[in-house]
Amino acid sequence: LWGNTVPEFGMYPYIPKDQNLYTGIENKLLDCRPCSKIGFQKCPRGHFKCMLEADVQKIATLANIIKRD
DSSP: OBSSOOGGGTOOOOOOTTOOOOOOOBOTTOTTOOOOSSOOSSOTTSOOHHHHTSOHHHHHHHHHHHHHO
């Protein structure tokens, strides 16, 4: 789940090499993303839309798939 950083900056989750679990979820339509390489605890613009407008249903679906496997 990508908020204020992006994989293109070299920020990836730790996943063991024998597991194929990487599926990125990010809002690519925001003009303020990315605002940081490693992320901020507070949004520089004060809205944190990159996380608050994330597709919760998609996140839940992917989490259930990973949990099941």
